[in-house]
Amino acid sequence: MASVFRSMGLPWTLLSCVSFFVTLSVTPTASTAQTTEVCRSKSRLFERRHFELHSCAWCYQYLGRMSDIKAHPIQPYLFVMTNRTALPARTILVPDISNASAVKQVCSTLSKPNCEGWQECCQAARDCCQRQLSADPQPNGTCSRNWDGFSCWDDTPSGTTELVRCPGFLQYASFSGYAQKTCWENGTWFSRHYHDGHNGTRQEWTDYTTCINKQRMLTSLYLALGCNTISVIFLLPALIIFLAYRSLRRQHRIRLHVNFFTALLFSNIMSIMWDFIVTHDRITDDSDSGTTPVLFSNGVGCKLLAFLRLYFKSNTYVWMFCEGFYLHRLISNAFRPPKSLVFFYGSGWGVPLFYCMLYVILRGVYANDSCWANSFGHLEWIVYCPNLLCLVINLFFLCNILRVLLTQLQTHPNEPSNFRRALKATFVLIPLFGVQLFVTIYRLPAGQAGAPEYEQFTVFVNNSQGFFVALIFCFCNGEVIAQMKRTCTRRNLLRAGTEISSRGVTMGTSLHPRDDDNEGGGAGTNGSLLHRNGGQGHRGSKSAVVNNSCASGNDGNRDGKRGSEKYSYIPMKTLTSGGGGGGGGDVRSPV
Template identity: 30%
Template structure:
């Protein structure tokens, strides 16, 4: 009976929950991991009963665990009923229901097609009233995953190229471009960490489950180590990305107000702020998860206080960015009005500056500050997930285009390098 398949509803539900887990960067994945833990507890309790209860005399169907329910010894020719297993996520709805198996007159459990055990678990399938919704949600999550995978992959390619351009060409080496390059690096690391996390989660949760050992392997600490490392790296990269937004905002504000300062000294502080600040929050979060919630991929947030160790610095950075953004717009507006050639002209230039700064400062994140995962449900949650995944995944590509590929200084330097290359390789140019 160890080789019996889990009911399709459970496998499908597990895969839907897995897709939900990998679709959102900060999703807690609580339902899936809790279900697996409860399943293991149910299985262990079943095996204890199997080992301790006395055997009846005469002919009977052997007690067994068929990966779905725990069955006692059955009398030949009888229908054996047990309560719906408590590990089901929807157990509260079906706790009075029964699951049944037939014990044949020969003392063997009735099989379906000669191999799979026959079982009637219709009373334990309340969640399948929404089977269409489950399937639809699964397809939606698959679409979301394709969307952000394309976005992060495209962003990663563009960011690597932009980073190389800003660091390789000497005439582009200045504090402003160094800050841009660090922002590109944070975007690139964030994209790479999300992709890596998805690969590990897919390896962990994406395979079909057939035997008891498959579940036990998934829940083992050895398998979860790589997943935990990916979670830690992803949280660090997300924090670093937000704090390099803040560095960009602070630097631009200082330039606009004409503050006199040593760029070299301040650049060192910028490095500490962008790459060092996340460490101050990720390390305590990692310690809290290890000591208090050391479960599977560290995606379970039973105590939300630990999750706020990561959430608070992100919210603070977003709020500071918004405040600086508003101050910068005031400065830009004042300068444009002082030098205006026409009302429509400076309004247009202000709008252009505003739209250009939004992706650089990550201002779109402010929209979802108070729309947390716990407060959004149903259609609103799907809208939030789509908007967040789309903007976050393609933002790196947009920033690389605006602040590198479309930058006049960069295009001018690239053009000069191309002209010099053609002069140094006249034979190649002539053959073209």
């Protein structure tokens, strides 16, 4: 075929001429309309077909990093320099990704990941050529549109720096980073002086240093894994506590917390799985190992994980809105609280499913590659727009709640503590409403001082929300603390009763009646836990002091009624159950 030739010992110049004319034989002739379509690659203009092959050859040169196979500086082919490859020396390869046999032959010299990355680069170059041809004529005083070997650059005004997303086919590339290219005041792209292999000439240069930084990517990855893991550790017991106590789970506010915490928990779990299975595998993959990273395999399981990660992350935004809407309605209209949470359940779990499914369908049709990790362009706003809308509305809710609290404070101007409580309440609501996520919307330009540190700060804010909401609204919640103390007290009392029973000892407890005449009555009786109150009309007795490991203080006594007599007791199991002193008394079972 015309895509492969062997030189048979011909001189290099003759070989170049022969291969050039042969490759032209597979391209359109000069009489066709395509001969007038030219695209720019690295400051050179090429006819469209020539551009496609030439740019694809240099994609191989940049990505393959092989000294045995080189791209020709001008001609659209690859040349095998030595016999150290699977192909004989002086073999000519035409890098045409539309030709299956040519792709197979080129990929025989690459690992599977590099082969897939090479084809992505070639396709990006073709898209760039089409983009150049469809753009308006170049304005005066601008740097010309260009393909630099990795990325496509539009016409750029002089004296400015243009940014584009880092290409995903670069090894160790950061999907959130940007490459930058500077246009000088004279309307030319920034260039650098090269000595080796370029005869001391200047060539255009693009800064990709911000795209490829393996150590920084690993640092951000481990930071995200740590924050998500800590969030899961705090969210899981918080959910158990909320669901264990009936008095808590019956409250509408707690029910909303349970759903929001559940969404955060699953979002953190999906993020952990994605970072460990996909991102870590992509960063630590050795291109020469021959294995295909999960990201490039583009399997069904990887896409399912991407969908679940996107869905549960969107759930957290909508549940933040539900929390804000519920609290705002309680404060603005306290006499008519919501009677049903059906609307909140449907919104929190159903609305994100709708727009996430729409995104996935469009993604599967138009950009079904790399496990949907690469940017989808403007269609990303299918997910971004509703999530951002939830944050904006919650910011309005928070400001209005603060306004209502400050208005109420005007009725008590001489109490500065009220003002402090209002500010404290407002700051406590920030992680619940997700207002802190606004600081992650803006990204510092690539290469600017502090950009790496700000990127890591963004990772921390995005992945630690579960930790803060669980800490503030569960473990620091007064109702939860009171329930936990009561539980510890009951268990301690039952444990103490069990120990006494095992020793065969009956413990008496002296409870003091309210009237002084009966004080000390039955003091010599230790066989009963009950003491009859002597006077009529007394409705209770003083409580006994119970010291235990969970809490210490006054434990309220229950009043038992037998006929017209009042009894006070401590619910503690004893070995004996008969009345011993203070006749007529009975021993009750522990509660």
